[in-house]
Amino acid sequence: MLENKMDQLNISVQRIFGEQRVEIISFSCEDLNYQTPNFTTSGIFSIHGMAIVNQEQVPWSIILKIIKSDSVEKEDPAHHNYWRREALVFESKILDELPGSIQAPKCYLVEEQAEGTIWLWLERIDGEYARTKQQFDFIAELLGQFNGAYLTGKKIPNEDWICRGWLKSWTTSSRMYAPNLDTYINHLHRDKALNIWTWFNSFTNQIESNLNALNSLPRVLAHQDLSQMNMLLNQGEMEEKRLVLIDWQFMSISGIGEDLGKMFGVNMSLGVIPVHRYEEYKESLFHAYIKGLKDAGWYGDERLARYGYCLSTALRSIWEVPQYISLNAQLQSDPLNTSLQERVIRLEQIIIIHQKMGLEADALKLCKT
Structure with a gap:
């Protein structure tokens, strides 16, 4: 599924390491098979691999979440499960300004697809x-x-x-x-x-x-x-x-x-x-x-x-x-x-x-x- 997504993968991995020069040397994609997904969630995947950063090999990992429209009612922004909401949350940068007691994952890229899905390239949180x-x-x-x-x-x-x-x-x-x-x-x-x-x-x-x-x-x-x-x-x-x-x-x-x-x-x-x-x-x-x-x-x-x-x-x-x-x-x-x-x-x-x-x-x- 990532054969045509190398530009997006490069952008996301680059944003993990900031301004440093990054070269991806390997990666793999794993379907997390999340057991209780939202109706608007099409899939959640773990993408991880190795990259050369400042002439050193280092591991990296990101989460790819794919969201979709599920029904007409979820096209309404007033609906509790409006399908675009999480993408809009990340694009708005609201989560960058949360009170200090709560944090949220970084979003490296929000990418809308022609077939009507949105791909969210997200920070992997270990906890x-x-x-x-x-x-x-x-x-x-x-x-x-x-x-x-x-x-x-x-x-x-x-x-x-x-x-x-x-x-x-x-x-x-x-x-x-x-x-x-x-x-x-x-x-x-x-x-x-x-x-x-x-x-x-x-x-x-x-x-x-x-x-x-x-x-x-x-x-x-x-x-x-x-x-x-x-x-x-x-x-x-x-x-x-x-x-x-x-x-x-x-x-x-x-x-x-x-x-x-x-x-x-x-x-x-x-x-x-x-x-x-x-x-x-x-x-x-x-x-x-x-x-x-x-x-x-x-x-x-x-x-x-x-x-x-x-x-x-x-x-x-x-x-x-x-x-x-x-x-x-x-x-x-x-x-x-x-x-x-x-x-x-x-x-x-x-x-x-x-x-x-x-x-x-x-x-x-x-x-x-």
Whole structure:
């Protein structure tokens, strides 16, 4: 796939080493087979090799990410998954001006192709994925510092392709593509499943009101895709840990606490956060986030951050509950399927967290009014 891309490869490798004279002497390309790509991601590849730099052989490595249009709705810059957004983010240089607590990979080249794809030639980031509560708390604190910078004087970028209503767009799409529950409801017999269904109906009836309430929160620049795979911890100067966030496709202007809710919710969904520690993580992440906000100089009403955190986590039920209901129905006809049992039990525990946080958001909403 790189036979006609030597000029682009040379430009990218040259930019790794700056002004020095560079000669590529070998390279290979490896498909990373990323397991959970965005719908707008066509492929992610690792390209690496050797080059002569100042008469010495040195290794180099870059990431090639290919993005594409997936559907008509994703042609709209207001859509949460607008397909061109990450390319525009890199071209704009917004990521060069992030607060110090967060870093992003360098982009060496943005290249639009005739067939309708865009190739992003990116810095390869070597780092460690968060696996412990301490690491997640550390990231939550840096996230607080990142969001807090925009609450204490740093100007929020105003480009029109940055999403302004990320959760509204996401919930609309989730409802559109969720399983049709009409065929499953009659199969609900367990008390827990029936209780979840009753709560979910009440919660969804308030969606528009809740989304409108989010718009009243103080605004910050947000990443909105803080899954484990997009957060890399590595050593910076002075042996200090630094956080590098990759995949800025969902960049948005959001309410305080929303990014933290996405981080907590998506890592429960992916099975990264252990089921028996959901409550522990829920509280420790929030306290770390508040510490980060204060480190950035924000001493506003913590209930605002709590509201954004609770509601953004609870809104994930729009996707999770339909999955849970459909799996429950399958379990009725296949009760000995242990894999299915485990999925249902884990989803049930996640939705219980959604319920608790949704109810807390309701209480906080009343306090706000």
